[in-house]
Amino acid sequence: MSLADLPLHDMRRAASLDALCGLVSERHARGEATVLLAGGTDWVVEQELKPPRPDADPLPLVVDVSRMDELRGITVTRGLLRIGAATTYLEMRRHPAILERAPMLVEMARELGAIQIQARGTLGGNLATASPAADGVAALAAYDASIVVKSVRGERRIPFSALQTGYKQSSRAPDEVIVAVEIALPPEGSPWIWRKVGTRRAQAISKVALAGIAVRSEDRVVRLGLGMASVAPVTATLFQTRALVLSRPLPAITADALDAAVLSDIAPIDDVRSTREYRKHAAKAVVRGFLRDLGAPV
Amino acid sequence: MKITLTLNGLSREVDLPPLVRLLDALRGPLGLPGTKEGCGEGECGSCTVLLDGAPVNACLVSIGQCEGRAVTTVEGLSDATHLGPLARCFVDHGGAQCGICTPGMLISAEALLARRPEPSDEEIREAIAGNLCRCTGYQRIVDSIREASRERRQAGGAS
Ligand SMILES: Cc1cc2nc3c(=O)[nH]c(=O)nc-3n(C[C@H](O)[C@H](O)[C@H](O)COP(=O)(O)OP(=O)(O)OC[C@H]3O[C@@H](n4cnc5c(N)ncnc54)[C@H](O)[C@@H]3O)c2cc1C
Ligand code: FES
Ligand code: FES
Numbered sequence: 001m002s003l004a005d006l007p008l009h010d011m012r013r014a015a016s017l018d019a020l021c022g023l024v025s026e027r028h029a030r031g032e033a034t035v036l037l038a039g040g041t042d043w044v045v046e047q048e049l050k051p052p053r054p055d056a057d058p059l060p061l062v063v064d065v066s067r068m069d070e071l072r073g074i075t076v077t078r079g080l081l082r083i084g085a086a087t088t089y090l091e092m093r094r095h096p097a098i099l100e101r102a103p104m105l106v107e108m109a110r111e112l113g114a115i116q117i118q119a120r121g122t123l124g125g126n127l128a129t130a131s132p133a134a135d136g137v138a139a140l141a142a143y144d145a146s147i148v149v150k151s152v153r154g155e156r157r158i159p160f161s162a163l164q165t166g167y168k169q170s171s172r173a174p175d176e177v178i179v180a181v182e183i184a185l186p187p188e189g190s191p192w193i194w195r196k197v198g199t200r201r202a203q204a205i206s207k208v209a210l211a212g213i214a215v216r217s218e219d220r221v222v223r224l225g226l227g228m229a230s231v232a233p234v235t236a237t238l239f240q241t242r243a244l245v246l247s248r249p250l251p252a253i254t255a256d257a258l259d260a261a262v263l264s265d266i267a268p269i270d271d272v273r274s275t276r277e278y279r280k281h282a283a284k285a286v287v288r289g290f291l292r293d294l295g296a297p298v
Numbered sequence: 299m300k301i302t303l304t305l306n307g308l309s310r311e312v313d314l315p316p317l318v319r320l321l322d323a324l325r326g327p328l329g330l331p332g333t334k335e336g337c338g339e340g341e342c343g344s345c346t347v348l349l350d351g352a353p354v355n356a357c358l359v360s361i362g363q364c365e366g367r368a369v370t371t372v373e374g375l376s377d378a379t380h381l382g383p384l385a386r387c388f389v390d391h392g393g394a395q396c397g398i399c400t401p402g403m404l405i406s407a408e409a410l411l412a413r414r415p416e417p418s419d420e421e422i423r424e425a426i427a428g429n430l431c432r433c434t435g436y437q438r439i440v441d442s443i444r445e446a447s448r449e450r451r452q453a454g455g456a457s
Contacts, residue, residue, distance in 0.1 A: 003338070011299070011316035011362045040358045044319075045339045062317060064363050090352060114428020115406070116343055119352040120359065 003048045011037070011062040017070040017150060020063060021177055025152040028175040033060035036177065038086045039120030041113070042129045071124065071179060074098060079185050082148075085124030085178040089136070090115065092123075101185050104213060107194040108139040124178040130168045133230045135209055139194070141227025141235050142211035143183040149176040157182065160237070167233040186223060190215050193290040197282045198274060207274035210286040214294055219249045221294060230273070231266040231283050238265040241287060250291075255298040258291060259284045303364045305330075306374030316362025321345045323361040324371060332372040332401050336430070343429030346402035347371050353409040353428075372401035375408055383453075384408060384446045393442030395433035402429045407443045415451055419444065 014020035024034045037043060053059075065071055071086035076097045083092060089109035092098050098105050109118060112135045126136035127147060140147075146157040149172050163170050172178070191214045198207030208230050215223035224245050226238040241261040245253060268279035288298045299316045302309065305328060312327050324330045324347070336342035338357045345356040348370035376382040384404055387393065394400040403426060410417055410425035417425070422443045423436070431439060 006317045006319065006360075007315035009315075009317045011360065037360065037363070040360065040363075041340055041355075044358045044360075048339055062360075064316075064360070066363055113340070114343065115409070115425060116346055116353050116355045116428045117340060119349070119354050 005050075005053055005059065006044070006047055009035075009059050009062045011064055013064050014068065017068065017177070017179065020065070020068070021150055021152050021175075023061075023063065024177060025175045027061065032058065035060045035062045036065045036124070036128075037062050038066050038122040038125045039088065039117075041117050041121045042125050065124070065177075066120075066122075071177075076101060076185070081183040081185050082180050083123060083183075084180050085127070086122050089113075089118035089121050089123075093118065101188065102143075102183065104142070104192040104194050104211060105139055108135055108211065111194070111196050112136065123181055127163075127170075127178055127181075130164070130170055130234075132167065132232060132234055133209075134235065135196070135211075135229055137235045138209050138227035138229040139211040140181055140183075141237050142192075142213050142225040144225050146182045147172070147178060148180040148182060149173075150179050151176045155179065164234040186213055186215050191294055193286075193293070195286045195289070197286055198278070208268075208279050208282040208286065210283075210290065212287075212290045214290075216250075216294060219251060219295070221245050221250065226287070228266065228283060231268045231279055233267070236266050238262065238287070240264045245291065245296075250294060250296045253291060253296040253298060255288060258288060258296070258298050262287050299362055301361055301365050303366065304368040306370055312361065314361050316360060318361045319357055320347070320359040320361050320364055320369070321356035324356060324369075330371050330373050334398055334401055336398065341430070342399075342402075343406065343426075344399055344402045346405045346429060348405060348409060351409070351412065353406050355428075370405070370408075372404050375404055383449055384411070384443075387446040387449065388439070388442045391442040391445055392438040393434065399429055399431040399433075403431070403439055407446065410443070411447055411450060416447060417443070 027034050065086050072084040074095045075082050081102055089112050093106045093109040123136045126134045141160055145160050147163055148157050165171055193212040196209045211227040213225040214221050224242045226242055228236040228238055244261040262284050266283055268276045270276050291298050300313050302311045314323055321335055324333050333347055333356055334344040336344035340355045340358050346353050347356045350368050376385055384407055406426050406429050414421055419440055422440050
Protein backbone atom coordinates (compact mmCIF):
# COMPACT_ATOMS: atom_id res chain seq x y z
CA MET A 1 0.00 0.00 0.00
CA SER A 2 1.18 3.45 -0.78
CA LEU A 3 -0.01 5.05 2.41
CA ALA A 4 3.70 5.26 3.08
CA ASP A 5 3.87 7.91 0.37
CA LEU A 6 1.59 10.26 2.29
CA PRO A 7 4.27 11.89 4.46
CA LEU A 8 6.35 12.52 1.34
CA HIS A 9 3.81 15.01 -0.01
CA ASP A 10 4.27 18.69 0.55
CA MET A 11 1.24 20.52 1.87
CA ARG A 12 0.43 24.19 1.81
CA ARG A 13 -2.37 26.53 2.60
CA ALA A 14 -3.35 29.34 0.25
CA ALA A 15 -3.77 32.91 1.49
CA SER A 16 -6.86 33.50 -0.63
CA LEU A 17 -8.99 31.94 -3.33
CA ASP A 18 -7.24 34.05 -5.95
CA ALA A 19 -3.86 32.86 -4.71
CA LEU A 20 -5.15 29.28 -4.83
CA CYS A 21 -6.39 29.68 -8.41
CA GLY A 22 -3.03 31.20 -9.39
CA LEU A 23 -1.09 28.33 -7.83
CA VAL A 24 -3.28 25.64 -9.39
CA SER A 25 -3.08 27.26 -12.83
CA GLU A 26 0.69 27.79 -12.77
CA ARG A 27 1.26 24.21 -11.78
CA HIS A 28 -1.25 22.96 -14.34
CA ALA A 29 0.58 24.89 -17.07
CA ARG A 30 3.80 23.12 -16.05
CA GLY A 31 2.06 19.74 -16.10
CA GLU A 32 2.18 19.44 -12.31
CA ALA A 33 -0.77 18.13 -10.34
CA THR A 34 -2.33 19.83 -7.34
CA VAL A 35 -4.65 18.10 -4.90
CA LEU A 36 -7.10 20.29 -3.00
CA LEU A 37 -7.50 18.45 0.27
CA ALA A 38 -10.81 19.04 2.04
CA GLY A 39 -12.08 16.23 4.28
CA GLY A 40 -9.73 13.62 2.85
CA THR A 41 -12.48 11.01 3.02
CA ASP A 42 -12.00 10.16 -0.65
CA TRP A 43 -8.42 11.21 -1.34
CA VAL A 44 -6.70 9.72 1.70
CA VAL A 45 -8.55 6.43 1.23
CA GLU A 46 -7.53 6.41 -2.46
CA GLN A 47 -3.87 6.76 -1.48
CA GLU A 48 -4.13 3.54 0.44
CA LEU A 49 -5.64 1.67 -2.49
CA LYS A 50 -3.13 2.95 -5.03
CA PRO A 51 -0.34 0.70 -6.22
CA PRO A 52 3.12 1.80 -5.09
CA ARG A 53 4.36 4.80 -7.03
CA PRO A 54 7.29 4.39 -9.39
CA ASP A 55 10.17 6.42 -7.90
CA ALA A 56 10.34 8.74 -10.87
CA ASP A 57 6.71 9.86 -10.61
CA PRO A 58 6.43 13.31 -9.10
CA LEU A 59 4.06 13.69 -6.19
CA PRO A 60 1.24 16.20 -6.43
CA LEU A 61 1.32 19.25 -4.21
CA VAL A 62 -1.42 19.11 -1.61
CA VAL A 63 -3.22 22.32 -0.66
CA ASP A 64 -5.36 22.19 2.46
CA VAL A 65 -8.64 23.88 1.60
CA SER A 66 -10.57 22.50 4.56
CA ARG A 67 -10.65 25.84 6.31
CA MET A 68 -10.44 28.28 3.45
CA ASP A 69 -13.06 30.92 4.30
CA GLU A 70 -13.99 31.65 0.70
CA LEU A 71 -14.94 27.99 0.19
CA ARG A 72 -16.97 27.72 3.35
CA GLY A 73 -20.32 28.75 4.75
CA ILE A 74 -24.02 28.62 4.02
CA THR A 75 -26.19 31.57 3.00
CA VAL A 76 -29.69 32.12 1.66
CA THR A 77 -30.23 35.23 -0.43
CA ARG A 78 -33.60 35.80 -2.05
CA GLY A 79 -34.44 32.13 -2.36
CA LEU A 80 -30.95 31.13 -3.49
CA LEU A 81 -29.14 28.73 -1.17
CA ARG A 82 -25.37 28.84 -1.48
CA ILE A 83 -23.18 26.22 0.17
CA GLY A 84 -19.40 26.62 0.14
CA ALA A 85 -17.58 23.67 -1.42
CA ALA A 86 -15.57 22.99 1.74
CA THR A 87 -18.57 23.12 4.09
CA THR A 88 -18.95 19.75 5.79
CA TYR A 89 -22.06 17.56 5.72
CA LEU A 90 -22.29 17.89 9.49
CA GLU A 91 -22.34 21.70 9.22
CA MET A 92 -25.00 21.38 6.52
CA ARG A 93 -27.31 19.10 8.44
CA ARG A 94 -27.15 21.33 11.52
CA HIS A 95 -27.57 24.67 9.76
CA PRO A 96 -30.86 26.46 10.54
CA ALA A 97 -31.40 27.62 6.94
CA ILE A 98 -30.89 24.14 5.55
CA LEU A 99 -33.03 22.55 8.26
CA GLU A 100 -35.79 24.96 7.39
CA ARG A 101 -35.51 25.28 3.63
CA ALA A 102 -33.74 22.19 2.30
CA PRO A 103 -34.84 19.19 4.39
CA MET A 104 -33.82 16.81 1.61
CA LEU A 105 -30.19 17.90 2.02
CA VAL A 106 -30.45 17.28 5.76
CA GLU A 107 -31.59 13.73 5.16
CA MET A 108 -28.95 13.12 2.49
CA ALA A 109 -26.19 14.42 4.77
CA ARG A 110 -27.51 12.42 7.71
CA GLU A 111 -27.25 9.21 5.71
CA LEU A 112 -23.91 9.92 4.04
CA GLY A 113 -21.42 7.67 5.80
CA ALA A 114 -21.43 7.91 9.58
CA ILE A 115 -20.99 11.06 11.63
CA GLN A 116 -17.17 10.86 11.46
CA ILE A 117 -17.39 11.04 7.65
CA GLN A 118 -20.04 13.78 7.80
CA ALA A 119 -17.80 15.86 10.05
CA ARG A 120 -15.08 15.91 7.36
CA GLY A 121 -16.66 15.18 3.98
CA THR A 122 -17.69 18.02 1.66
CA LEU A 123 -19.74 18.60 -1.48
CA GLY A 124 -16.58 19.89 -3.21
CA GLY A 125 -14.94 16.52 -2.67
CA ASN A 126 -18.08 14.59 -3.62
CA LEU A 127 -18.36 16.58 -6.88
CA ALA A 128 -14.66 16.36 -7.73
CA THR A 129 -14.46 12.62 -7.15
CA ALA A 130 -17.61 12.41 -9.31
CA SER A 131 -18.52 8.84 -8.47
CA PRO A 132 -21.85 7.79 -9.98
CA ALA A 133 -22.64 6.48 -6.50
CA ALA A 134 -22.15 9.92 -4.90
CA ASP A 135 -25.07 10.86 -2.68
CA GLY A 136 -24.38 14.58 -2.53
CA VAL A 137 -24.20 14.78 -6.32
CA ALA A 138 -27.57 13.00 -6.61
CA ALA A 139 -29.13 15.58 -4.28
CA LEU A 140 -27.60 18.43 -6.29
CA ALA A 141 -28.99 16.86 -9.47
CA ALA A 142 -32.48 16.89 -7.99
CA TYR A 143 -32.16 20.55 -7.05
CA ASP A 144 -30.83 21.39 -10.53
CA ALA A 145 -28.00 23.10 -8.67
CA SER A 146 -25.34 25.28 -10.26
CA ILE A 147 -21.73 24.56 -9.53
CA VAL A 148 -19.70 27.74 -9.00
CA VAL A 149 -16.11 27.26 -10.19
CA LYS A 150 -13.20 29.66 -10.36
CA SER A 151 -9.86 29.83 -12.11
CA VAL A 152 -7.42 32.53 -13.18
CA ARG A 153 -9.81 33.10 -16.10
CA GLY A 154 -12.58 34.11 -13.70
CA GLU A 155 -15.63 32.63 -12.08
CA ARG A 156 -18.44 30.80 -13.84
CA ARG A 157 -21.49 28.74 -13.00
CA ILE A 158 -22.00 25.29 -14.46
CA PRO A 159 -25.65 24.23 -14.50
CA PHE A 160 -25.97 20.68 -13.25
CA SER A 161 -27.38 19.58 -16.60
CA ALA A 162 -24.09 20.60 -18.26
CA LEU A 163 -21.76 19.23 -15.60
CA GLN A 164 -21.37 15.54 -16.25
CA THR A 165 -19.70 14.43 -19.46
CA GLY A 166 -18.92 10.78 -18.74
CA TYR A 167 -17.84 8.32 -16.06
CA LYS A 168 -16.03 10.48 -13.49
CA GLN A 169 -15.68 13.17 -16.17
CA SER A 170 -17.02 16.68 -16.00
CA SER A 171 -17.06 19.93 -17.92
CA ARG A 172 -15.04 21.58 -15.15
CA ALA A 173 -11.55 22.40 -16.41
CA PRO A 174 -8.67 20.76 -14.51
CA ASP A 175 -7.54 24.12 -13.13
CA GLU A 176 -10.99 25.20 -11.97
CA VAL A 177 -11.56 25.18 -8.21
CA ILE A 178 -15.06 24.30 -7.01
CA VAL A 179 -16.10 27.30 -4.91
CA ALA A 180 -19.72 26.60 -4.00
CA VAL A 181 -23.01 25.14 -5.11
CA GLU A 182 -26.12 27.23 -5.59
CA ILE A 183 -29.66 25.98 -5.33
CA ALA A 184 -32.81 27.86 -6.31
CA LEU A 185 -34.96 26.85 -3.37
CA PRO A 186 -38.42 25.47 -4.05
CA PRO A 187 -41.26 27.00 -2.03
CA GLU A 188 -41.24 26.03 1.63
CA GLY A 189 -43.03 22.76 2.30
CA SER A 190 -42.49 21.38 -1.22
CA PRO A 191 -42.60 17.58 -1.31
CA TRP A 192 -39.22 15.83 -1.44
CA ILE A 193 -37.70 12.41 -1.12
CA TRP A 194 -34.32 11.04 -0.13
CA ARG A 195 -34.18 7.28 -0.31
CA LYS A 196 -31.10 5.08 -0.12
CA VAL A 197 -32.05 1.56 -1.05
CA GLY A 198 -30.64 -1.76 -0.20
CA THR A 199 -28.53 -1.25 2.84
CA ARG A 200 -28.98 -0.71 6.52
CA ARG A 201 -25.35 -0.21 7.36
CA ALA A 202 -24.51 3.44 7.93
CA GLN A 203 -21.22 3.28 6.09
CA ALA A 204 -22.28 1.32 3.05
CA ILE A 205 -22.41 2.88 -0.38
CA SER A 206 -25.96 2.60 -1.63
CA LYS A 207 -27.11 0.20 -4.29
CA VAL A 208 -29.51 2.86 -5.54
CA ALA A 209 -30.31 6.28 -4.09
CA LEU A 210 -33.06 8.64 -5.18
CA ALA A 211 -33.20 12.36 -4.52
CA GLY A 212 -36.40 14.11 -5.54
CA ILE A 213 -37.98 17.50 -5.19
CA ALA A 214 -41.36 18.53 -6.55
CA VAL A 215 -43.59 21.57 -6.71
CA ARG A 216 -47.26 20.75 -7.10
CA SER A 217 -50.10 22.91 -8.28
CA GLU A 218 -53.52 21.33 -7.96
CA ASP A 219 -53.32 17.97 -9.70
CA ARG A 220 -50.11 18.64 -11.60
CA VAL A 221 -46.42 18.63 -10.78
CA VAL A 222 -45.04 21.93 -12.08
CA ARG A 223 -41.41 21.57 -11.07
CA LEU A 224 -39.66 18.25 -10.70
CA GLY A 225 -36.06 17.48 -9.93
CA LEU A 226 -34.69 13.96 -9.73
CA GLY A 227 -31.21 12.57 -9.15
CA MET A 228 -30.36 8.92 -8.89
CA ALA A 229 -27.08 7.37 -7.76
CA SER A 230 -25.55 4.06 -8.83
CA VAL A 231 -27.75 3.36 -11.86
CA ALA A 232 -25.62 4.73 -14.73
CA PRO A 233 -22.04 5.78 -15.50
CA VAL A 234 -22.98 9.25 -14.23
CA THR A 235 -25.55 10.48 -11.71
CA ALA A 236 -28.87 9.94 -13.49
CA THR A 237 -31.10 13.00 -13.83
CA LEU A 238 -34.04 10.87 -15.09
CA PHE A 239 -34.91 13.21 -17.92
CA GLN A 240 -37.63 11.05 -19.51
CA THR A 241 -39.23 10.46 -16.15
CA ARG A 242 -39.27 14.18 -15.41
CA ALA A 243 -40.77 14.87 -18.84
CA LEU A 244 -43.49 12.28 -18.37
CA VAL A 245 -44.52 13.54 -14.94
CA LEU A 246 -44.55 17.18 -15.99
CA SER A 247 -46.53 16.40 -19.15
CA ARG A 248 -49.81 15.30 -17.59
CA PRO A 249 -52.00 15.54 -14.49
CA LEU A 250 -50.97 13.21 -11.69
CA PRO A 251 -54.12 11.02 -12.00
CA ALA A 252 -53.20 10.31 -15.64
CA ILE A 253 -49.76 8.90 -14.82
CA THR A 254 -49.76 5.10 -15.04
CA ALA A 255 -47.33 2.74 -13.39
CA ASP A 256 -46.42 1.19 -16.74
CA ALA A 257 -45.58 4.51 -18.34
CA LEU A 258 -43.59 5.56 -15.30
CA ASP A 259 -41.62 2.29 -15.17
CA ALA A 260 -40.86 2.53 -18.88
CA ALA A 261 -39.60 6.10 -18.49
CA VAL A 262 -37.38 5.14 -15.55
CA LEU A 263 -35.91 2.18 -17.45
CA SER A 264 -35.12 4.37 -20.44
CA ASP A 265 -33.31 6.82 -18.13
CA ILE A 266 -30.93 4.37 -16.47
CA ALA A 267 -28.20 1.95 -17.50
CA PRO A 268 -27.28 -0.01 -14.40
CA ILE A 269 -24.53 -2.61 -14.21
CA ASP A 270 -23.68 -5.62 -12.10
CA ASP A 271 -21.00 -4.96 -9.52
CA VAL A 272 -19.93 -6.09 -6.07
CA ARG A 273 -22.70 -4.17 -4.37
CA SER A 274 -25.66 -5.25 -6.47
CA THR A 275 -26.97 -6.56 -9.78
CA ARG A 276 -28.34 -4.83 -12.83
CA GLU A 277 -31.74 -6.44 -12.39
CA TYR A 278 -32.01 -5.53 -8.73
CA ARG A 279 -31.06 -1.95 -9.48
CA LYS A 280 -33.73 -1.71 -12.18
CA HIS A 281 -36.27 -3.08 -9.78
CA ALA A 282 -35.21 -0.71 -7.00
CA ALA A 283 -35.11 2.31 -9.31
CA LYS A 284 -38.67 1.71 -10.48
CA ALA A 285 -39.87 1.09 -6.94
CA VAL A 286 -38.41 4.27 -5.42
CA VAL A 287 -39.68 6.50 -8.22
CA ARG A 288 -43.14 4.94 -7.93
CA GLY A 289 -43.02 5.54 -4.18
CA PHE A 290 -42.28 9.24 -4.68
CA LEU A 291 -45.00 9.65 -7.32
CA ARG A 292 -47.48 7.80 -5.14
CA ASP A 293 -46.73 10.26 -2.33
CA LEU A 294 -47.38 13.06 -4.80
CA GLY A 295 -50.76 11.56 -5.64
CA ALA A 296 -50.22 9.54 -8.80
CA PRO A 297 -52.08 6.20 -8.98
CA VAL A 298 -48.93 4.10 -9.37
CA MET B 299 6.30 21.51 9.23
CA LYS B 300 5.81 22.87 12.76
CA ILE B 301 2.24 22.36 13.88
CA THR B 302 0.73 23.79 17.05
CA LEU B 303 -2.50 22.32 18.32
CA THR B 304 -4.44 22.06 21.55
CA LEU B 305 -4.37 18.43 22.58
CA ASN B 306 -6.59 17.33 25.45
CA GLY B 307 -6.62 20.92 26.66
CA LEU B 308 -2.87 21.51 26.49
CA SER B 309 -0.98 23.41 23.82
CA ARG B 310 1.43 21.09 22.00
CA GLU B 311 3.85 21.58 19.14
CA VAL B 312 5.09 18.88 16.77
CA ASP B 313 7.44 19.04 13.82
CA LEU B 314 6.26 16.49 11.27
CA PRO B 315 5.64 16.13 7.55
CA PRO B 316 2.18 17.72 7.13
CA LEU B 317 0.53 14.67 5.58
CA VAL B 318 1.39 12.34 8.44
CA ARG B 319 -1.96 11.02 9.61
CA LEU B 320 -3.25 12.52 12.84
CA LEU B 321 -3.59 8.91 14.02
CA ASP B 322 0.14 8.23 13.60
CA ALA B 323 1.10 11.58 15.09
CA LEU B 324 -1.00 10.84 18.19
CA ARG B 325 0.23 7.30 18.69
CA GLY B 326 3.85 8.18 17.92
CA PRO B 327 5.43 11.57 18.60
CA LEU B 328 2.52 12.89 20.67
CA GLY B 329 2.69 9.85 22.95
CA LEU B 330 -1.03 9.03 23.11
CA PRO B 331 -1.53 5.39 22.08
CA GLY B 332 -5.13 5.23 23.35
CA THR B 333 -6.48 5.96 19.88
CA LYS B 334 -6.52 2.68 17.92
CA GLU B 335 -6.08 1.81 14.27
CA GLY B 336 -8.48 -0.71 12.79
CA CYS B 337 -9.17 -0.40 9.10
CA GLY B 338 -7.20 2.73 8.21
CA GLU B 339 -9.89 3.79 5.75
CA GLY B 340 -12.66 5.48 7.65
CA GLU B 341 -14.88 2.44 8.07
CA CYS B 342 -14.42 1.18 11.61
CA GLY B 343 -14.25 4.25 13.84
CA SER B 344 -11.66 2.81 16.22
CA CYS B 345 -9.47 5.88 15.54
CA THR B 346 -12.24 8.40 16.39
CA VAL B 347 -11.08 11.61 18.08
CA LEU B 348 -12.75 14.99 18.52
CA LEU B 349 -11.57 17.77 16.23
CA ASP B 350 -12.94 21.07 17.53
CA GLY B 351 -15.62 18.99 19.25
CA ALA B 352 -16.74 16.95 16.23
CA PRO B 353 -15.96 13.23 15.96
CA VAL B 354 -13.59 12.45 13.07
CA ASN B 355 -11.56 9.46 11.91
CA ALA B 356 -7.94 10.27 12.81
CA CYS B 357 -6.82 7.90 10.02
CA LEU B 358 -8.20 10.33 7.41
CA VAL B 359 -7.06 13.64 8.93
CA SER B 360 -3.58 14.98 8.22
CA ILE B 361 -1.60 16.47 11.08
CA GLY B 362 -1.02 19.56 8.93
CA GLN B 363 -4.77 20.14 8.91
CA CYS B 364 -4.76 20.35 12.72
CA GLU B 365 -2.82 23.62 13.00
CA GLY B 366 -4.56 25.79 15.58
CA ARG B 367 -7.29 23.25 16.24
CA ALA B 368 -8.38 21.39 19.37
CA VAL B 369 -8.06 17.61 19.42
CA THR B 370 -9.47 15.43 22.17
CA THR B 371 -8.48 11.78 22.45
CA VAL B 372 -9.74 9.08 24.79
CA GLU B 373 -6.93 10.03 27.20
CA GLY B 374 -8.59 13.43 27.52
CA LEU B 375 -11.77 11.86 28.92
CA SER B 376 -10.06 10.38 31.99
CA ASP B 377 -7.15 11.45 34.15
CA ALA B 378 -3.98 9.50 34.79
CA THR B 379 -5.33 7.62 37.76
CA HIS B 380 -9.12 7.63 37.38
CA LEU B 381 -11.41 6.46 34.64
CA GLY B 382 -13.81 9.18 33.58
CA PRO B 383 -17.50 8.57 34.39
CA LEU B 384 -18.29 7.62 30.78
CA ALA B 385 -15.56 4.96 30.68
CA ARG B 386 -16.69 3.75 34.12
CA CYS B 387 -20.21 3.17 32.73
CA PHE B 388 -18.76 1.07 29.91
CA VAL B 389 -16.97 -1.07 32.50
CA ASP B 390 -20.00 -1.39 34.76
CA HIS B 391 -22.51 -2.15 32.02
CA GLY B 392 -20.52 -4.50 29.81
CA GLY B 393 -19.91 -1.93 27.07
CA ALA B 394 -16.28 -3.02 26.69
CA GLN B 395 -15.10 -6.55 26.02
CA CYS B 396 -11.86 -6.88 24.03
CA GLY B 397 -11.58 -3.10 24.14
CA ILE B 398 -10.38 -2.43 20.62
CA CYS B 399 -13.43 -0.37 19.69
CA THR B 400 -13.75 1.25 23.11
CA PRO B 401 -11.65 4.42 22.72
CA GLY B 402 -13.54 5.30 19.54
CA MET B 403 -16.89 4.43 21.12
CA LEU B 404 -16.13 6.62 24.13
CA ILE B 405 -15.26 9.57 21.91
CA SER B 406 -18.39 9.14 19.78
CA ALA B 407 -20.47 8.88 22.95
CA GLU B 408 -18.80 11.98 24.38
CA ALA B 409 -19.57 13.94 21.20
CA LEU B 410 -23.20 12.88 21.45
CA LEU B 411 -23.67 13.64 25.15
CA ALA B 412 -22.04 17.04 24.81
CA ARG B 413 -24.84 18.01 22.39
CA ARG B 414 -27.69 15.82 23.54
CA PRO B 415 -27.72 15.33 27.31
CA GLU B 416 -30.73 13.02 27.07
CA PRO B 417 -30.42 11.05 23.84
CA SER B 418 -32.94 8.43 22.72
CA ASP B 419 -31.67 4.91 22.02
CA GLU B 420 -32.10 5.69 18.34
CA GLU B 421 -29.88 8.76 18.65
CA ILE B 422 -27.30 6.71 20.55
CA ARG B 423 -27.28 4.09 17.78
CA GLU B 424 -26.92 6.76 15.12
CA ALA B 425 -24.05 8.38 17.02
CA ILE B 426 -22.10 5.10 17.14
CA ALA B 427 -23.09 3.88 13.66
CA GLY B 428 -19.55 4.62 12.46
CA ASN B 429 -17.95 2.57 15.23
CA LEU B 430 -17.76 -1.15 14.61
CA CYS B 431 -17.67 -3.62 17.49
CA ARG B 432 -17.07 -7.33 16.96
CA CYS B 433 -17.76 -8.34 20.53
CA THR B 434 -20.72 -6.78 22.27
CA GLY B 435 -23.56 -6.84 19.76
CA TYR B 436 -23.90 -3.10 20.55
CA GLN B 437 -26.79 -3.37 23.04
CA ARG B 438 -24.50 -3.15 26.04
CA ILE B 439 -22.74 -0.18 24.53
CA VAL B 440 -26.09 1.55 24.07
CA ASP B 441 -26.96 0.66 27.68
CA SER B 442 -23.64 2.08 28.90
CA ILE B 443 -24.13 5.37 27.08
CA ARG B 444 -27.73 5.70 28.27
CA GLU B 445 -26.56 5.11 31.83
CA ALA B 446 -23.75 7.65 31.46
CA SER B 447 -26.25 10.24 30.23
CA ARG B 448 -28.45 9.58 33.27
CA GLU B 449 -25.53 9.90 35.71
CA ARG B 450 -24.34 13.02 34.01
CA ARG B 451 -27.72 14.68 34.28
CA GLN B 452 -27.94 13.72 37.94
CA ALA B 453 -24.51 15.21 38.51
CA GLY B 454 -25.78 18.43 37.02
CA GLY B 455 -24.28 18.22 33.56
CA ALA B 456 -20.62 17.93 34.59
CA SER B 457 -18.79 15.03 33.00
C1 LIG C 1 -16.33 5.18 5.32
C2 LIG C 1 -16.78 6.07 4.21
C3 LIG C 1 -18.13 6.16 3.91
C4 LIG C 1 -18.57 6.96 2.86
N1 LIG C 1 -19.90 7.01 2.59
C5 LIG C 1 -20.35 7.76 1.55
C6 LIG C 1 -21.73 7.79 1.22
O1 LIG C 1 -22.58 7.18 1.89
N2 LIG C 1 -22.12 8.55 0.15
C7 LIG C 1 -21.23 9.24 -0.60
O2 LIG C 1 -21.63 9.91 -1.56
N3 LIG C 1 -19.90 9.24 -0.30
C8 LIG C 1 -19.45 8.50 0.73
N4 LIG C 1 -18.11 8.48 1.02
C9 LIG C 1 -17.17 9.21 0.15
C10 LIG C 1 -16.74 10.62 0.63
O3 LIG C 1 -16.94 10.76 2.01
C11 LIG C 1 -17.51 11.73 -0.08
O4 LIG C 1 -17.35 11.62 -1.48
C12 LIG C 1 -17.06 13.14 0.38
O5 LIG C 1 -18.01 14.08 -0.08
C13 LIG C 1 -15.69 13.55 -0.11
O6 LIG C 1 -15.41 14.86 0.37
P1 LIG C 1 -13.96 15.23 1.01
O7 LIG C 1 -14.04 16.65 1.39
O8 LIG C 1 -13.61 14.27 2.06
O9 LIG C 1 -13.03 15.02 -0.25
P2 LIG C 1 -11.39 14.87 -0.37
O10 LIG C 1 -11.06 13.48 -0.07
O11 LIG C 1 -10.80 15.94 0.52
O12 LIG C 1 -11.20 15.25 -1.84
C14 LIG C 1 -11.64 14.39 -2.88
C15 LIG C 1 -11.21 14.94 -4.23
O13 LIG C 1 -11.87 16.17 -4.47
C16 LIG C 1 -10.96 17.18 -4.78
N5 LIG C 1 -11.51 18.43 -4.22
C17 LIG C 1 -11.91 18.63 -2.95
N6 LIG C 1 -12.40 19.87 -2.80
C18 LIG C 1 -12.31 20.47 -4.02
C19 LIG C 1 -12.66 21.76 -4.51
N7 LIG C 1 -13.20 22.70 -3.72
N8 LIG C 1 -12.43 22.04 -5.82
C20 LIG C 1 -11.89 21.10 -6.63
N9 LIG C 1 -11.53 19.86 -6.22
C21 LIG C 1 -11.74 19.55 -4.93
C22 LIG C 1 -9.67 16.74 -4.13
O14 LIG C 1 -8.56 17.33 -4.75
C23 LIG C 1 -9.72 15.25 -4.31
O15 LIG C 1 -9.26 14.90 -5.57
C24 LIG C 1 -17.63 7.70 2.09
C25 LIG C 1 -16.27 7.63 2.40
C26 LIG C 1 -15.83 6.83 3.45
C27 LIG C 1 -14.38 6.76 3.77
S1 FES D 1 -8.84 3.09 11.58
FE1 FES D 1 -9.77 4.96 11.18
S2 FES D 1 -11.79 4.39 10.78
FE2 FES D 1 -10.83 2.47 10.96
S1 FES E 1 -15.35 -4.72 22.58
FE1 FES E 1 -14.27 -5.89 21.12
S2 FES E 1 -14.61 -4.78 19.30
FE2 FES E 1 -15.92 -3.82 20.68
